[in-house]
Amino acid sequence: MEEDRRKVYMTFVYPMIGLCGLSVFVGSLLTNGWGGPQSFQIAMTNCCAVAVALFGGYFLAAYAMNEMGTRMFGMHSNMPLTQQFAGYALVVPFLLQIVPDYYLILELLLGCCSSTSSMWYGREFLY
Numbered sequence: 001m002e003e004d005r006r007k008v009y010m011t012f013v014y015p016m017i018g019l020c021g022l023s024v025f026v027g028s029l030l031t032n033g034w035g036g037p038q039s040f041q042i043a044m045t046n047c048c049a050v051a052v053a054l055f056g057g058y059f060l061a062a063y064a065m066n067e068m069g070t071r072m073f074g075m076h077s078n079m080p081l082t083q084q085f086a087g088y089a090l091v092v093p094f095l096l097q098i099v100p101d102y103y104l105i106l107e108l109l110l111g112c113c114s115s116t117s118s119m120w121y122g123r124e125f126l127y
Contacts (some may be wrong), residue, residue: 009085013058016090020097050097054090059090060085 028043066082069075 008084013087013090016094017054017058019052020054020094021047023098024050054093054097057093058086058090059083059091 025047028046029039032039032042058072062079062083062085065086066077066079069082070077
């Protein structure tokens, strides 16, 4: 059972960190352009910074949740379960790292759709 909980590394967390790094790398290349060796250097630096931050943040979050559970809530220490929970809980930061530029567009689109829907269904109360 513990081996199944540790599979979250190989099947979810590490591929998502790699996908986030690749997304930042491509986004940096598109933002800074392809000209010159400095654009590749900046893209690699940004990619590595994001990968290290997500990797370290995952293990730090798992450790902090495990310690908080044992000290504050009197739970038994169960690091594999906490690491599994932390891995799946990081899905939102992963997705926000992959699509940061499209977040504003998505928010505007959803806002327009919800306001249009509110106007459409609220028209009965206005007339």
